[in-house]
Amino acid sequence: MAVIKTEDLTYVYGDGTPFRKVAVDHVNLEIEKGDFAGVIGHTGSGKSTLIQHFNGLLKPTSGSVYIDGERLWDDKARLRSIRFKVGLVFQYPEYQLFEETVYKDIAFGPKNMGLDEEEIDRRIKETAKLVGLSDSVMQKSPFELSGGQKRRVAIAGVMAMEPEVLILDEPASGLDPKGREQILGMIKEYHKAKGNTVLLVSHSMEDIARNVNKILVMNDSKLFCYDDTAKVFHRSAELEKMGLAVPQVTRVFSRLKAMGFDMGEDVYTVKFGSSLLLDKLGRKSAK
Protein backbone atom coordinates (compact mmCIF):
# COMPACT_ATOMS: atom_id res chain seq x y z
CA MET A 1 0.00 0.00 0.00
CA ALA A 2 1.17 3.50 -0.77
CA VAL A 3 2.48 5.32 2.29
CA ILE A 4 1.54 8.72 0.85
CA LYS A 5 -1.45 9.13 -1.40
CA THR A 6 -3.16 12.28 -2.62
CA GLU A 7 -6.47 12.68 -4.39
CA ASP A 8 -7.10 15.85 -6.38
CA LEU A 9 -5.04 17.76 -3.85
CA THR A 10 -5.46 21.49 -4.43
CA TYR A 11 -4.18 24.39 -2.38
CA VAL A 12 -4.92 28.06 -2.99
CA TYR A 13 -3.07 30.90 -1.28
CA GLY A 14 -4.95 34.09 -0.38
CA ASP A 15 -8.31 32.95 -1.70
CA GLY A 16 -10.69 35.85 -2.23
CA THR A 17 -8.01 38.56 -2.27
CA PRO A 18 -6.19 40.16 -5.20
CA PHE A 19 -3.16 38.04 -4.21
CA ARG A 20 -4.92 34.73 -4.92
CA LYS A 21 -2.61 32.04 -6.25
CA VAL A 22 -3.18 28.36 -6.93
CA ALA A 23 -0.05 26.70 -5.54
CA VAL A 24 -1.00 23.06 -5.95
CA ASP A 25 -3.46 22.09 -8.64
CA HIS A 26 -5.29 18.72 -8.56
CA VAL A 27 -2.37 16.52 -7.71
CA ASN A 28 -2.92 12.76 -7.73
CA LEU A 29 0.01 10.85 -6.40
CA GLU A 30 1.04 7.58 -4.78
CA ILE A 31 4.38 7.13 -3.09
CA GLU A 32 5.30 3.59 -2.11
CA LYS A 33 6.91 2.58 1.15
CA GLY A 34 10.69 2.51 0.98
CA ASP A 35 10.98 4.80 -2.02
CA PHE A 36 13.79 7.30 -2.13
CA ALA A 37 12.20 10.01 -4.22
CA GLY A 38 13.58 13.25 -5.55
CA VAL A 39 11.24 16.21 -5.88
CA ILE A 40 12.17 18.70 -8.56
CA GLY A 41 10.55 21.73 -10.07
CA HIS A 42 11.13 25.36 -10.75
CA THR A 43 11.05 27.96 -7.97
CA GLY A 44 7.37 28.58 -7.28
CA SER A 45 6.23 25.36 -8.92
CA GLY A 46 4.52 24.26 -5.71
CA LYS A 47 6.98 21.70 -4.34
CA SER A 48 7.28 23.24 -0.90
CA THR A 49 3.53 23.72 -0.63
CA LEU A 50 2.95 20.13 -1.71
CA ILE A 51 5.26 18.58 0.87
CA GLN A 52 3.72 20.61 3.68
CA HIS A 53 0.48 18.75 3.03
CA PHE A 54 2.10 15.40 3.72
CA ASN A 55 2.37 15.99 7.46
CA GLY A 56 -0.74 18.07 7.87
CA LEU A 57 0.87 21.49 8.22
CA LEU A 58 -1.32 22.83 5.44
CA LYS A 59 -4.95 21.95 5.02
CA PRO A 60 -5.90 21.25 1.42
CA THR A 61 -8.32 23.75 -0.13
CA SER A 62 -9.89 20.73 -1.77
CA GLY A 63 -8.95 17.09 -2.25
CA SER A 64 -7.38 14.78 0.29
CA VAL A 65 -4.12 13.36 1.56
CA TYR A 66 -3.78 9.84 2.93
CA ILE A 67 -0.88 8.69 5.09
CA ASP A 68 -0.78 4.92 5.51
CA GLY A 69 -4.37 4.87 4.34
CA GLU A 70 -5.50 7.37 6.96
CA ARG A 71 -7.18 10.48 5.59
CA LEU A 72 -5.67 13.62 7.11
CA TRP A 73 -7.83 16.36 8.64
CA ASP A 74 -10.75 14.03 9.39
CA ASP A 75 -9.69 14.14 13.02
CA LYS A 76 -7.59 17.16 13.89
CA ALA A 77 -6.39 15.57 17.10
CA ARG A 78 -4.62 12.89 15.07
CA LEU A 79 -2.49 15.38 13.17
CA ARG A 80 0.19 15.47 15.83
CA SER A 81 0.77 11.75 15.60
CA ILE A 82 0.88 12.07 11.80
CA ARG A 83 3.72 14.55 12.22
CA PHE A 84 5.70 11.94 14.13
CA LYS A 85 5.11 9.53 11.27
CA VAL A 86 6.07 12.00 8.56
CA GLY A 87 9.15 14.03 9.50
CA LEU A 88 9.65 17.27 7.62
CA VAL A 89 12.95 19.16 7.49
CA PHE A 90 12.44 22.68 6.20
CA GLN A 91 14.82 24.70 4.09
CA TYR A 92 17.58 26.29 6.19
CA PRO A 93 16.50 24.24 9.21
CA GLU A 94 19.37 25.65 11.32
CA TYR A 95 17.24 28.74 11.95
CA GLN A 96 14.85 26.71 14.07
CA LEU A 97 17.42 25.70 16.71
CA PHE A 98 16.60 27.10 20.12
CA GLU A 99 17.81 24.92 22.99
CA GLU A 100 20.79 25.50 25.24
CA THR A 101 22.65 22.46 24.03
CA VAL A 102 22.77 20.42 20.85
CA TYR A 103 21.70 17.37 22.84
CA LYS A 104 18.57 19.07 24.17
CA ASP A 105 17.69 20.43 20.75
CA ILE A 106 17.78 17.02 19.12
CA ALA A 107 15.75 15.71 22.08
CA PHE A 108 12.91 18.18 21.43
CA GLY A 109 11.12 16.04 18.83
CA PRO A 110 11.46 12.67 20.61
CA LYS A 111 10.39 14.31 23.88
CA ASN A 112 7.24 15.64 22.24
CA MET A 113 6.50 12.07 21.21
CA GLY A 114 6.38 11.16 24.89
CA LEU A 115 9.17 8.58 24.77
CA ASP A 116 11.01 7.63 27.96
CA GLU A 117 14.45 9.02 28.83
CA GLU A 118 16.28 5.86 27.91
CA GLU A 119 14.73 5.61 24.45
CA ILE A 120 15.36 9.31 23.83
CA ASP A 121 18.99 8.92 24.81
CA ARG A 122 19.41 5.90 22.55
CA ARG A 123 17.88 7.72 19.58
CA ILE A 124 19.95 10.85 20.08
CA LYS A 125 23.20 8.88 20.31
CA GLU A 126 22.28 6.84 17.25
CA THR A 127 21.36 9.85 15.12
CA ALA A 128 24.35 11.85 16.30
CA LYS A 129 26.55 9.04 15.11
CA LEU A 130 24.71 8.83 11.81
CA VAL A 131 25.06 12.53 11.06
CA GLY A 132 28.60 12.69 12.40
CA LEU A 133 28.28 14.81 15.52
CA SER A 134 30.92 14.05 18.13
CA ASP A 135 30.23 13.79 21.87
CA SER A 136 32.02 17.07 22.58
CA VAL A 137 29.65 18.90 20.20
CA MET A 138 26.59 17.51 21.95
CA GLN A 139 27.04 19.65 25.06
CA LYS A 140 27.78 22.86 23.13
CA SER A 141 25.24 25.57 22.39
CA PRO A 142 23.89 25.15 18.87
CA PHE A 143 24.55 28.84 18.25
CA GLU A 144 28.33 28.32 18.57
CA LEU A 145 28.51 25.83 15.72
CA SER A 146 29.43 26.38 12.09
CA GLY A 147 26.69 26.59 9.45
CA GLY A 148 27.21 23.04 8.21
CA GLN A 149 27.19 21.61 11.71
CA LYS A 150 24.05 23.54 12.66
CA ARG A 151 22.39 22.04 9.61
CA ARG A 152 23.32 18.55 10.79
CA VAL A 153 21.94 19.20 14.24
CA ALA A 154 18.66 20.42 12.76
CA ILE A 155 18.32 17.42 10.46
CA ALA A 156 19.23 15.09 13.31
CA GLY A 157 16.42 16.69 15.32
CA VAL A 158 13.90 15.31 12.85
CA MET A 159 15.70 12.01 12.16
CA ALA A 160 15.71 11.22 15.88
CA MET A 161 11.93 11.00 15.74
CA GLU A 162 12.53 8.04 13.38
CA PRO A 163 9.68 8.98 11.07
CA GLU A 164 8.40 6.44 8.58
CA VAL A 165 8.64 9.11 5.92
CA LEU A 166 11.42 11.68 5.99
CA ILE A 167 10.97 14.73 3.80
CA LEU A 168 13.81 17.20 3.31
CA ASP A 169 13.43 20.54 1.55
CA GLU A 170 16.74 21.52 -0.06
CA PRO A 171 18.80 20.04 2.77
CA ALA A 172 22.09 20.91 1.07
CA SER A 173 21.39 24.43 -0.14
CA GLY A 174 23.89 27.10 0.77
CA LEU A 175 26.61 24.64 1.68
CA ASP A 176 29.98 24.15 0.01
CA PRO A 177 30.44 21.06 -2.23
CA LYS A 178 32.02 19.05 0.57
CA GLY A 179 29.22 19.96 2.97
CA ARG A 180 26.63 19.03 0.35
CA GLU A 181 28.25 15.68 -0.20
CA GLN A 182 28.27 14.94 3.53
CA ILE A 183 24.67 15.94 4.11
CA LEU A 184 23.41 13.95 1.14
CA GLY A 185 25.62 11.04 2.16
CA MET A 186 24.07 10.90 5.60
CA ILE A 187 20.55 11.05 4.19
CA LYS A 188 21.38 8.13 1.93
CA GLU A 189 22.83 6.34 4.93
CA TYR A 190 19.60 6.94 6.86
CA HIS A 191 17.54 5.53 4.01
CA LYS A 192 19.74 2.47 3.81
CA ALA A 193 19.84 1.86 7.55
CA LYS A 194 16.10 2.24 8.19
CA GLY A 195 14.59 1.37 4.83
CA ASN A 196 12.16 4.22 5.37
CA THR A 197 10.63 6.39 2.69
CA VAL A 198 12.65 9.52 1.93
CA LEU A 199 11.62 12.53 -0.14
CA LEU A 200 14.38 14.88 -1.19
CA VAL A 201 13.56 18.28 -2.65
CA SER A 202 16.47 19.68 -4.59
CA HIS A 203 17.43 22.00 -7.38
CA SER A 204 20.51 20.08 -8.30
CA MET A 205 19.86 17.35 -10.86
CA GLU A 206 23.27 15.88 -10.10
CA ASP A 207 22.36 15.45 -6.43
CA ILE A 208 19.03 13.93 -7.36
CA ALA A 209 20.45 11.57 -9.96
CA ARG A 210 23.15 10.26 -7.63
CA ASN A 211 20.81 9.41 -4.78
CA VAL A 212 17.22 8.67 -5.60
CA ASN A 213 15.37 5.89 -7.41
CA LYS A 214 12.25 7.87 -8.26
CA ILE A 215 11.57 11.43 -9.29
CA LEU A 216 8.55 13.64 -8.79
CA VAL A 217 8.39 16.62 -11.13
CA MET A 218 6.23 19.62 -10.34
CA ASN A 219 5.56 22.17 -13.04
CA ASP A 220 3.41 25.26 -12.73
CA SER A 221 1.49 23.98 -9.67
CA LYS A 222 0.70 20.68 -11.40
CA LEU A 223 2.24 17.26 -11.06
CA PHE A 224 4.14 16.64 -14.27
CA CYS A 225 5.13 13.06 -13.46
CA TYR A 226 6.22 10.67 -10.75
CA ASP A 227 8.32 7.87 -12.12
CA ASP A 228 11.62 5.99 -12.06
CA THR A 229 14.71 8.15 -12.41
CA ALA A 230 15.65 6.73 -15.79
CA LYS A 231 12.17 7.23 -17.24
CA VAL A 232 12.01 10.81 -16.05
CA PHE A 233 15.41 11.75 -17.41
CA HIS A 234 14.36 10.12 -20.66
CA ARG A 235 11.98 13.03 -21.16
CA SER A 236 14.84 15.49 -21.17
CA ALA A 237 13.33 17.58 -23.97
CA GLU A 238 10.17 18.22 -21.94
CA LEU A 239 12.17 18.88 -18.78
CA GLU A 240 14.27 21.45 -20.56
CA LYS A 241 11.16 23.16 -21.81
CA MET A 242 10.14 23.66 -18.18
CA GLY A 243 13.51 25.17 -17.48
CA LEU A 244 14.77 22.08 -15.70
CA ALA A 245 18.01 20.60 -16.90
CA VAL A 246 18.87 16.92 -16.90
CA PRO A 247 22.27 16.13 -15.34
CA GLN A 248 25.20 17.42 -17.34
CA VAL A 249 26.54 13.95 -17.98
CA THR A 250 23.19 12.88 -19.46
CA ARG A 251 23.37 15.81 -21.84
CA VAL A 252 26.91 14.85 -22.84
CA PHE A 253 25.73 11.36 -23.72
CA SER A 254 22.69 12.48 -25.67
CA ARG A 255 24.93 14.88 -27.59
CA LEU A 256 27.32 12.00 -28.27
CA LYS A 257 24.38 9.96 -29.55
CA ALA A 258 23.37 12.78 -31.87
CA MET A 259 26.91 12.77 -33.20
CA GLY A 260 26.71 9.07 -33.93
CA PHE A 261 28.21 7.50 -30.81
CA ASP A 262 25.30 5.64 -29.26
CA MET A 263 26.16 4.39 -25.80
CA GLY A 264 22.67 4.18 -24.33
CA GLU A 265 20.61 6.97 -22.85
CA ASP A 266 20.25 5.98 -19.24
CA VAL A 267 23.42 7.71 -18.18
CA TYR A 268 22.79 10.06 -15.34
CA THR A 269 25.74 9.66 -13.03
CA VAL A 270 29.32 10.51 -13.86
CA LYS A 271 30.42 7.20 -12.38
CA PHE A 272 28.24 5.13 -14.69
CA GLY A 273 29.09 7.34 -17.66
CA SER A 274 32.81 7.00 -17.23
CA SER A 275 32.59 3.24 -16.85
CA LEU A 276 30.62 3.12 -20.11
CA LEU A 277 33.21 5.26 -21.83
CA LEU A 278 36.04 3.12 -20.51
CA ASP A 279 34.30 -0.02 -21.76
CA LYS A 280 33.83 1.50 -25.17
CA LEU A 281 37.38 2.75 -25.38
CA GLY A 282 38.65 -0.59 -24.14
CA ARG A 283 36.86 -2.43 -26.91
CA LYS A 284 38.09 0.01 -29.50
CA SER A 285 41.66 -0.33 -28.49
CA ALA A 286 41.31 -4.10 -28.62
CA LYS A 287 40.40 -3.99 -32.31
Added chain:
Amino acid sequence: MIKDITIGQYFPGDSVLHRMDPRVKILLTGVFIVMLFAAKGIEGLAVGILFTVTAFLFSKIPLKMMGKSLKPIVPIVIFTAVLNLFFIRTGKVLWEWKMIKLTQDGIDTSLFMVIRIICLICGSSLLTYTTSPIDLTDAIERLLSPLKKIKVPVHELAMMMTIALRFIPTLIEETDKIMSAQKARGADMETGSILQKAKALIPVLIPLFVASFRHAEELALAMECRCYHGGEGRTRMKQLKMSISDLWGALFCTVFLAGVIVVNHVFG
Protein backbone atom coordinates in the same frame (compact mmCIF):
# COMPACT_ATOMS: atom_id res chain seq x y z
CA MET B 1 -2.78 31.12 8.75
CA ILE B 2 -0.82 33.92 10.29
CA LYS B 3 0.14 35.02 6.78
CA ASP B 4 -3.37 36.19 6.01
CA ILE B 5 -3.11 39.11 8.42
CA THR B 6 -2.86 42.26 6.34
CA ILE B 7 -0.41 44.88 7.42
CA GLY B 8 -1.74 48.34 7.23
CA GLN B 9 -4.63 47.67 4.97
CA TYR B 10 -3.39 48.79 1.63
CA PHE B 11 -5.62 47.54 -1.17
CA PRO B 12 -3.75 47.80 -4.47
CA GLY B 13 -5.60 49.50 -7.27
CA ASP B 14 -5.42 52.22 -9.85
CA SER B 15 -8.16 54.66 -8.96
CA VAL B 16 -7.95 58.44 -8.81
CA LEU B 17 -7.51 58.17 -5.07
CA HIS B 18 -4.65 55.73 -5.46
CA ARG B 19 -2.87 58.09 -7.80
CA MET B 20 -3.17 61.14 -5.60
CA ASP B 21 -0.15 62.49 -3.78
CA PRO B 22 -0.07 60.91 -0.30
CA ARG B 23 0.75 64.29 1.28
CA VAL B 24 -2.38 65.78 -0.17
CA LYS B 25 -4.38 62.77 0.93
CA ILE B 26 -3.19 63.13 4.53
CA LEU B 27 -4.03 66.82 4.58
CA LEU B 28 -7.41 66.26 2.98
CA THR B 29 -8.21 63.56 5.52
CA GLY B 30 -7.63 66.27 8.12
CA VAL B 31 -10.01 68.57 6.26
CA PHE B 32 -12.54 65.74 6.07
CA ILE B 33 -12.45 65.26 9.84
CA VAL B 34 -12.93 69.00 10.35
CA MET B 35 -15.85 68.83 7.91
CA LEU B 36 -17.59 66.10 9.90
CA PHE B 37 -17.15 67.90 13.19
CA ALA B 38 -18.22 71.22 11.70
CA ALA B 39 -21.60 69.77 10.81
CA LYS B 40 -24.06 70.92 13.46
CA GLY B 41 -27.21 69.18 12.40
CA ILE B 42 -28.29 66.15 10.48
CA GLU B 43 -28.49 68.31 7.31
CA GLY B 44 -24.80 69.28 7.52
CA LEU B 45 -23.93 65.68 8.22
CA ALA B 46 -25.78 64.67 5.05
CA VAL B 47 -23.22 66.66 3.08
CA GLY B 48 -20.47 64.76 4.93
CA ILE B 49 -22.15 61.45 4.09
CA LEU B 50 -22.37 62.47 0.44
CA PHE B 51 -18.66 63.27 0.47
CA THR B 52 -17.76 59.93 2.06
CA VAL B 53 -19.88 57.98 -0.41
CA THR B 54 -18.48 59.86 -3.41
CA ALA B 55 -14.88 59.39 -2.26
CA PHE B 56 -15.61 55.73 -1.65
CA LEU B 57 -17.03 55.30 -5.16
CA PHE B 58 -13.97 56.99 -6.64
CA SER B 59 -11.60 54.70 -4.71
CA LYS B 60 -13.06 51.51 -6.23
CA ILE B 61 -12.51 49.67 -2.94
CA PRO B 62 -14.89 46.72 -2.55
CA LEU B 63 -17.68 47.29 -0.04
CA LYS B 64 -16.57 44.14 1.79
CA MET B 65 -13.26 45.77 2.72
CA MET B 66 -15.11 48.74 4.18
CA GLY B 67 -17.16 46.42 6.31
CA LYS B 68 -13.94 44.86 7.56
CA SER B 69 -12.61 48.18 8.79
CA LEU B 70 -15.87 48.95 10.54
CA LYS B 71 -15.95 45.68 12.45
CA PRO B 72 -13.54 46.66 15.23
CA ILE B 73 -15.45 49.84 16.05
CA VAL B 74 -18.83 48.18 16.46
CA PRO B 75 -18.52 48.14 20.28
CA ILE B 76 -17.64 51.85 20.33
CA VAL B 77 -20.60 52.65 18.11
CA ILE B 78 -22.99 50.70 20.32
CA PHE B 79 -21.53 52.27 23.45
CA THR B 80 -21.94 55.81 22.07
CA ALA B 81 -25.47 55.12 20.91
CA VAL B 82 -26.58 53.71 24.26
CA LEU B 83 -24.92 56.49 26.20
CA ASN B 84 -26.62 59.21 24.20
CA LEU B 85 -29.92 57.41 24.12
CA PHE B 86 -30.34 57.23 27.88
CA PHE B 87 -28.44 60.19 29.22
CA ILE B 88 -30.00 62.95 27.16
CA ARG B 89 -33.09 63.88 29.08
CA THR B 90 -34.30 66.94 27.21
CA GLY B 91 -36.93 67.07 24.50
CA LYS B 92 -40.22 65.27 24.10
CA VAL B 93 -40.49 62.19 26.27
CA LEU B 94 -41.46 59.18 24.20
CA TRP B 95 -41.26 56.41 26.76
CA GLU B 96 -40.61 56.29 30.44
CA TRP B 97 -39.97 53.55 32.97
CA LYS B 98 -38.77 54.35 36.48
CA MET B 99 -35.41 56.15 36.06
CA ILE B 100 -35.12 55.50 32.36
CA LYS B 101 -36.41 58.13 29.98
CA LEU B 102 -36.33 57.99 26.21
CA THR B 103 -36.56 61.35 24.50
CA GLN B 104 -36.71 62.55 20.91
CA ASP B 105 -33.47 64.51 21.47
CA GLY B 106 -31.75 61.40 22.73
CA ILE B 107 -32.66 59.42 19.64
CA ASP B 108 -31.66 62.24 17.31
CA THR B 109 -28.29 62.78 18.98
CA SER B 110 -27.35 59.12 19.16
CA LEU B 111 -28.25 58.63 15.51
CA PHE B 112 -26.18 61.68 14.64
CA MET B 113 -23.19 60.40 16.63
CA VAL B 114 -23.34 56.91 15.17
CA ILE B 115 -23.48 58.19 11.59
CA ARG B 116 -20.63 60.57 12.27
CA ILE B 117 -18.39 57.85 13.70
CA ILE B 118 -19.15 55.52 10.79
CA CYS B 119 -18.38 58.27 8.27
CA LEU B 120 -15.21 59.15 10.15
CA ILE B 121 -13.90 55.58 10.07
CA CYS B 122 -14.93 54.91 6.45
CA GLY B 123 -13.48 58.17 5.17
CA SER B 124 -10.19 57.98 6.98
CA SER B 125 -9.67 54.30 6.21
CA LEU B 126 -9.86 55.27 2.54
CA LEU B 127 -6.49 56.92 3.16
CA THR B 128 -4.88 53.70 4.33
CA TYR B 129 -6.71 51.62 1.74
CA THR B 130 -5.39 53.67 -1.16
CA THR B 131 -1.90 54.48 0.11
CA SER B 132 0.84 51.92 0.68
CA PRO B 133 2.52 52.13 4.10
CA ILE B 134 5.80 53.16 2.50
CA ASP B 135 4.16 56.06 0.65
CA LEU B 136 2.50 57.04 3.86
CA THR B 137 5.75 57.28 5.81
CA ASP B 138 7.33 59.16 2.92
CA ALA B 139 4.55 61.66 3.02
CA ILE B 140 4.72 61.99 6.79
CA GLU B 141 8.43 62.66 6.53
CA ARG B 142 7.85 65.42 4.02
CA LEU B 143 5.02 66.94 5.97
CA LEU B 144 7.05 66.93 9.17
CA SER B 145 10.25 68.18 7.60
CA PRO B 146 9.78 71.75 8.90
CA LEU B 147 10.37 70.25 12.35
CA LYS B 148 13.99 69.61 11.36
CA LYS B 149 14.58 73.27 12.15
CA ILE B 150 14.00 72.55 15.82
CA LYS B 151 16.32 69.51 15.69
CA VAL B 152 13.66 66.79 15.45
CA PRO B 153 15.32 63.83 13.65
CA VAL B 154 12.50 63.54 11.14
CA HIS B 155 14.43 61.59 8.54
CA GLU B 156 15.75 59.08 11.05
CA LEU B 157 12.29 58.55 12.51
CA ALA B 158 10.81 58.05 9.07
CA MET B 159 13.60 55.66 8.12
CA MET B 160 13.00 53.65 11.28
CA MET B 161 9.31 53.51 10.50
CA THR B 162 9.96 52.44 6.92
CA ILE B 163 12.33 49.70 8.03
CA ALA B 164 9.92 48.51 10.69
CA LEU B 165 7.11 48.36 8.13
CA ARG B 166 9.37 46.67 5.62
CA PHE B 167 10.25 43.92 8.07
CA ILE B 168 6.81 43.15 9.42
CA PRO B 169 5.95 40.81 6.52
CA THR B 170 9.43 39.28 6.68
CA LEU B 171 9.10 38.56 10.37
CA ILE B 172 5.60 37.22 9.94
CA GLU B 173 6.82 34.88 7.25
CA GLU B 174 9.69 33.87 9.49
CA THR B 175 7.35 33.24 12.43
CA ASP B 176 5.18 31.14 10.18
CA LYS B 177 8.15 29.08 9.03
CA ILE B 178 9.55 28.56 12.52
CA MET B 179 6.14 27.62 13.86
CA SER B 180 5.68 25.10 11.06
CA ALA B 181 9.14 23.70 11.68
CA GLN B 182 8.52 23.25 15.39
CA LYS B 183 5.07 21.83 14.74
CA ALA B 184 6.72 19.35 12.40
CA ARG B 185 8.79 18.32 15.41
CA GLY B 186 5.63 17.75 17.39
CA ALA B 187 5.42 21.05 19.24
CA ASP B 188 1.90 21.50 20.55
CA MET B 189 0.84 25.13 20.56
CA GLU B 190 -2.91 24.83 20.65
CA THR B 191 -3.80 22.79 23.70
CA GLY B 192 -2.93 23.04 27.38
CA SER B 193 -3.15 25.70 30.08
CA ILE B 194 -2.01 29.28 29.59
CA LEU B 195 1.29 28.48 31.26
CA GLN B 196 1.83 25.53 28.93
CA LYS B 197 0.94 27.65 25.92
CA ALA B 198 3.39 30.34 27.00
CA LYS B 199 6.06 27.69 27.41
CA ALA B 200 5.28 26.31 23.98
CA LEU B 201 6.16 29.70 22.51
CA ILE B 202 9.80 29.47 23.60
CA PRO B 203 10.82 27.30 20.63
CA VAL B 204 9.33 29.97 18.36
CA LEU B 205 10.44 33.13 20.14
CA ILE B 206 14.11 32.27 20.55
CA PRO B 207 14.77 31.53 16.86
CA LEU B 208 12.71 34.60 15.95
CA PHE B 209 14.78 36.76 18.26
CA VAL B 210 17.98 35.40 16.79
CA ALA B 211 16.60 35.99 13.31
CA SER B 212 15.72 39.63 13.97
CA PHE B 213 19.22 40.33 15.20
CA ARG B 214 20.58 38.65 12.12
CA HIS B 215 18.33 40.74 9.88
CA ALA B 216 19.30 43.96 11.66
CA GLU B 217 22.99 43.22 11.33
CA GLU B 218 22.71 42.26 7.67
CA LEU B 219 20.63 45.31 6.86
CA ALA B 220 22.99 47.67 8.66
CA LEU B 221 25.90 46.20 6.78
CA ALA B 222 24.12 46.43 3.45
CA MET B 223 23.16 50.04 4.12
CA GLU B 224 26.69 50.94 5.05
CA CYS B 225 28.04 49.23 1.95
CA ARG B 226 25.81 51.53 -0.05
CA CYS B 227 27.19 54.55 1.80
CA TYR B 228 24.11 55.41 3.78
CA HIS B 229 24.94 58.28 6.11
CA GLY B 230 21.64 59.73 7.19
CA GLY B 231 19.25 62.05 5.48
CA GLU B 232 21.47 64.93 4.56
CA GLY B 233 21.66 65.58 0.83
CA ARG B 234 19.69 62.44 0.13
CA THR B 235 17.54 62.42 -3.00
CA ARG B 236 14.71 60.00 -3.70
CA MET B 237 13.96 57.67 -6.53
CA LYS B 238 10.24 58.13 -6.13
CA GLN B 239 9.59 61.85 -6.00
CA LEU B 240 6.29 62.88 -4.57
CA LYS B 241 4.62 64.99 -7.20
CA MET B 242 1.35 66.79 -7.14
CA SER B 243 -0.81 66.39 -10.20
CA ILE B 244 -4.07 67.62 -11.57
CA SER B 245 -6.01 64.97 -9.66
CA ASP B 246 -4.67 66.39 -6.39
CA LEU B 247 -6.01 69.78 -7.38
CA TRP B 248 -9.39 68.24 -8.13
CA GLY B 249 -9.31 66.40 -4.83
CA ALA B 250 -8.55 69.57 -2.90
CA LEU B 251 -11.21 71.49 -4.77
CA PHE B 252 -13.77 68.76 -4.20
CA CYS B 253 -12.96 68.71 -0.48
CA THR B 254 -13.16 72.48 -0.14
CA VAL B 255 -16.50 72.62 -1.89
CA PHE B 256 -17.94 70.08 0.50
CA LEU B 257 -16.47 71.83 3.53
CA ALA B 258 -18.03 75.07 2.33
CA GLY B 259 -21.23 73.11 1.72
CA VAL B 260 -21.31 71.98 5.34
CA ILE B 261 -20.79 75.53 6.61
CA VAL B 262 -23.49 76.93 4.35
CA VAL B 263 -25.93 74.21 5.34
CA ASN B 264 -25.17 74.90 8.99
CA HIS B 265 -26.13 78.54 8.49
CA VAL B 266 -29.24 77.84 6.47
CA PHE B 267 -30.68 75.25 8.87
CA GLY B 268 -29.01 76.47 12.04
